[in-house]
Amino acid sequence: MDFTLSAEQQERYTQVRAAARELTTGPGTTTFGENLRKELAGLGLLGAAVPAEYGGAGYGALDTALLYEAASDGGADTGLLFAAAAHLFACVRPVLEFASPRTRKTLLPALCSGDLIAGNAMTEPDAGSDISRLTTRATRVDGGYLLDGLKSFVSNGPVADLYVTYATTDPDGGYFAATAFAVDRATPGLAAGEPLHKSGLTACQASEVRFTRCFVPDDRVLGSPGQGQLVFQTSMLWERSCLFALYLGQQERLIRQCVRHARQRQQSGKRLADLPPVADRLADMRLRLESGRLLLYRACAEIDAGEDSTLWVALAKLAVSEAALATALDAGRIFGGRAFLTEYGIEEHLRDAAPATTFSGTSDIQRQLIAREMGL
The missing domain is CATH 1.20.140.10 (Butyryl-CoA Dehydrogenase, subunit A, domain 3)
Structure with a gap:
């Protein structure tokens, strides 16, 4: 059993740790401003766990975790790293693992480069980690679904370009009650709220996001209808470890x-x-x-x-x-x-x-x- 990092891992850790000191953060920094997006992407923090064919670094979980550890060890703001991690693990990974091939090709390169930032719209005022009790509903219509409901504590909510969200499609479906979606910010019926005033992790802005008859086409369903629980649990394995x-x-x-x-x-x-x-x-x-x-x-x-x-x-x-x-x-x-x-x-x-x-x-x-x- 080898507990030693490889020479490549050690060198990468040292480089990221040093580069983290140079991130342009400080009072008045806007979360995910254009320059900061590019700096985070340059360190691999927005697409580390995505294959190179989609613009990522192609790292596994351990090498991805080492990037985040090194950046934090080097002095990067904890809230900023949390924002990047929420983008990568709660949003980018579900798109990678469950989106259609066409959607992956459309979204992943922009998500890895920082041209698009994603927000995780899971939590509701009366539901946290229990995806079987979501009050947000997705109603089947021709060509897709209409989303109605309110999400709270959406990480990156005020600044996100894309939201990975979950809604109930079959109230009596038990484990298969919910479905996951990737929704563009510009979609009619989607409204992101003002940043919540938090005492910690302040560099990661959070807000409510409301869906009102928000149409999401079939090609933005992640996985199959009813697989929301699977999508969420898979993303949590990455988030609860690497983040x-x-x-x-x-x-x-x-x-x-x-x-x-x-x-x-x-x-x-x-x-x-x-x-x-x-x-x-x-x-x-x-x-x-x-x-x-x-x-x-x-x-x-x-x-x-x-x-x-x-x-x-x-x-x-x-x-x-x-x-x-x-x-x-x-x-x-x-x-x-x-x-x-x-x-x-x-x-x-x-x-x-x-x-x-x-x-x-x-x-x-x-x-x-x-x-x-x-x-x-």
């Missing part, structure tokens, strides 16, 4: 920052680094990071091998998301009062880490998946 690699990079940054602070900061005539409780806390931070990293790499390896990765993906998502939150809290304890000063960035890391235990399926949902895979 959370960005939180590995975030933890790496936080630990480095805390180690520097502990070495330099004096308290009662001693360095913080010489106080056992501080050293113990830092050791726990490293333990959580490395444990989550091993699980995430294993989950990605299972995806790349074509194996059933459900258990490993749930374990990885649970471990990494909980570790990100715990490590951000521990960083706050190490920095003390300085953690509340924006110049140190600790409070921003905490605000960005807290949602990780909620989106892509809560920690409770991951525990249920793990228990089910154990045969309970």
Whole structure:
């Protein structure tokens, strides 16, 4: 069993990590402005897991995850990486795996290059990860479907050019109740709301999206009618593994920052680094990071091998998301009062880490998946 990255992977990691420092972000940056789209595409973050024939890099899950980890480790904004990951894993991957050949050829090159940005329109005011309870309806008409309903917390909602959305086509269909669609922003009857005011992941704009008798042609159905659950679950395997690699990079940054602070900061005539409780806390931070990293790499390896990765993906998502939150809290304890000063960035890391235990399926949902895979 080899735990070492190849020379090619190490070189790519180093290059992306260095390039991430140069991303043109900062106060006033518009999410997915034209320049930023091209920079993200240039790093492969918008199309890493797409074959080269469609304009992507052709990477598997592990190499894709390493890109996101490296970019985060290098200092790229966590919300910005989350926006790119939502585009790639929740939207581009479903188009790649389930769209018709013609639709793939039409959409994928533009999605990989950043000419098109996608938004994930799944969540509703009364439905989160449970796709069987969607109130958005898709009514069959000649040549396609009419969509009616409201989606909430749509990642990239205000700026997306394309929405991957889910609607109920057969209320009594059980597992086959819902269908997935790829809908152009300019489609009559589609209205994206104003950006929601969030406390974390602010570089990823989110909004409501409303569909009112919004016509979607048959060639924009992803998979077959009734396969919405399959489309969603497949995309979640990628999102719950590869996306959370960005939180590995975030933890790496936080630990480095805390180690520097502990070495330099004096308290009662001693360095913080010489106080056992501080050293113990830092050791726990490293333990959580490395444990989550091993699980995430294993989950990605299972995806790349074509194996059933459900258990490993749930374990990885649970471990990494909980570790990100715990490590951000521990960083706050190490920095003390300085953690509340924006110049140190600790409070921003905490605000960005807290949602990780909620989106892509809560920690409770991951525990249920793990228990089910154990045969309970």
